[in-house]
Amino acid sequence: MAGDTDKELLSRRGFLGVSSAALAAASVLGPDSAARQEQGSAQNPKGDRSASDPGPTNAALDAANPDSNHPLPTDAGGVQTFKYPFSFAHKRFQEGGWSREVTVRELAVSKSLAGVDMRLTAGGVRELHWHTAAEWAYMLYGSARITCIDGDGKSFVTDVKEGDLWYFPPGIPHSIQGLPPDGAEFMLVFDDGNFSEFETVLLTDWMAHTPPDVVAKNFGVAPSALAKMPKREKFIFQTDVPGPLAEDQRRAAGALGASPIDFAFRTTQHPAPTKLKTGEVRVIDSSSFKISTTIAAAIVTVRPGGMRELHWHPNADEWQFYISGQARMTVFATGARARTMDFEMGDVGYIQKTLPHYVENTGTTDLKFLEMFKSSYYQDLALSEWLSHTPPELVAAHLNLDKATLDAMPKDKPLIVP
Numbered sequence: 539m540a541g542d543t544d545k546e547l548l549s550r551r552g553f554l555g556v557s558s559a560a561l562a563a564a565s566v567l568g569p570d571s572a573a574r575q576e577q578g579s580a581q582n583p584k585g586d587r588s589a590s591d592p593g594p595t596n597a598a599l600d601a602a603n604p605d606s607n608h609p610l611p612t613d614a615g616g617v618q619t620f621k622y623p624f625s626f627a628h629k630r631f632q633e634g635g636w637s638r639e640v641t642v643r644e645l646a647v648s649k650s651l652a653g654v655d656m657r658l659t660a661g662g663v664r665e666l667h668w669h670t671a672a673e674w675a676y677m678l679y680g681s682a683r684i685t686c687i688d689g690d691g692k693s694f695v696t697d698v699k700e701g702d703l704w705y706f707p708p709g710i711p712h713s714i715q716g717l718p719p720d721g722a723e724f725m726l727v728f729d730d731g732n733f734s735e736f737e738t739v740l741l742t743d744w745m746a747h748t749p750p751d752v753v754a755k756n757f758g759v760a761p762s763a764l765a766k767m768p769k770r771e772k773f774i775f776q777t778d779v780p781g782p783l784a785e786d787q788r789r790a791a792g793a794l795g796a797s798p799i800d801f802a803f804r805t806t807q808h809p810a811p812t813k814l815k816t817g818e819v820r821v822i823d824s825s826s827f828k829i830s831t832t833i834a835a836a837i838v839t840v841r842p843g844g845m846r847e848l849h850w851h852p853n854a855d856e857w858q859f860y861i862s863g864q865a866r867m868t869v870f871a872t873g874a875r876a877r878t879m880d881f882e883m884g885d886v887g888y889i890q891k892t893l894p895h896y897v898e899n900t901g902t903t904d905l906k907f908l909e910m911f912k913s914s915y916y917q918d919l920a921l922s923e924w925l926s927h928t929p930p931e932l933v934a935a936h937l938n939l940d941k942a943t944l945d946a947m948p949k950d951k952p953l954i955v956p
């Protein structure tokens with residue numbers, strides 16, 4: 539077993555005899571590869587070639603993934619890979635934009651949620667469609683016009699910009715169109731790891747696979763009127779930028795009126811972010827974004843030197859998207875198994891329900907990422923709130939901590955430390 543091998547290596551290298559000062563130094567080194575080399579030599583007796591790598595290797599990927607290439611001494615055993623960069627995903631180019639997806643097929647552990655990164659030019663349209671999964675979205679760049687009809691057939695048309703969200707329940711037909719000056723890019727999150735952007739109900743695909751005389755009868759027109767309908771799906775296509783929002787809203791509403799449901803959530807809406815010393819956290823779930831009944835989110839910013847504290851989520855798996863900055867995350871997977879992986883802009887991360895983890899900013903710029911859950915509500919428990927709300931003698935007896943250390947522990951959930 540890999541875990542046993544790791545343990546054997548550790549004892550052979552005399553790791554357990556390393557001074558606490560060396561351990562403390564190792565723990566703050568982070569992903570800097572030169573520093574990691576130092577750490578290696580501190581652990582290994584002079585001349586020990588155990589960690590050398592004379593054969594072929596991808597130097598750029600090794601440098602970007604120091605915690606995989608040179609695991610921390612606390613990592614052990616087989617833990618399922620929980621990172622997938624969008625850079626590895628197939629990019630589906632079309633006139634008007636592109637999309638790429640990370641699903642359970644790319645990242646095997648990600649069973650409950652999947653993500654699609656999509657770019658639309660100004661005027662570019664993600665065509666009218668729906669799917670069996672619910673769709674939650676975060677605007678990464680630019681602006682877009684979204685449309686749908688609700689369960690009563692009433693229309694919803696609005697414009698969204700960077701930082702805004704939307705949510706479309708399963709079976710609710712919708713569209714997205716990039717607006718001037720440069721369209722949009724957004725992250726779509728679906729409440730099904732097996733979701734595929736290639737398997738949605740598209741208006742053009744449906745019509746192309748329905749007998750023309752049936753479509754003609756349905757619309758009450760002659761079949762000749764339908765001669766120019768596309769023979770295959772469009773998915774994404776380029777057209778003119780739309781006119782004024784109010785005019786689109788008026789015409790879509792017709793005699794039925796507009797939907798009373800708000801399918802979008804804007805950066806200006808409450809709750810505002812919780813501001814902390816080294817970052818901020820904004821939780822948005824169905825308590826504030828009513829329609830989002832199957833997907834909850836936390837939008838997290840961690841300043842350099844900060845860390846999203848040791849915690850876990852009792853209610854759901856966590857799907858992450860890294861928007862900016864650099865991080866490392868360790869997932870403790872029970873049974874003496876733990877793995878640390880490195881993350882940066884464009885990566886997907888994943889933590890199975892209830893498994894403990896932390897996310898540390900290892901860079902020199904702000905770390906920003908999405909925590910996504912297939913749930914109507916956001917929930918987390920932190921190590922510090924657990925231990926500070928358990929009889930102190932009991933905690934002390936477990937961890938051999940003195941009273942001063944127990945007293946110093948945060949009494950509430952700090953979310954981000956220090």
Ligand code: MN
Nearest residue numbers: 667668669673
């Ligand atoms: Mn969709």
Ligand code: MN
Nearest residue numbers: 849851856909
């Ligand atoms: Mn988490």
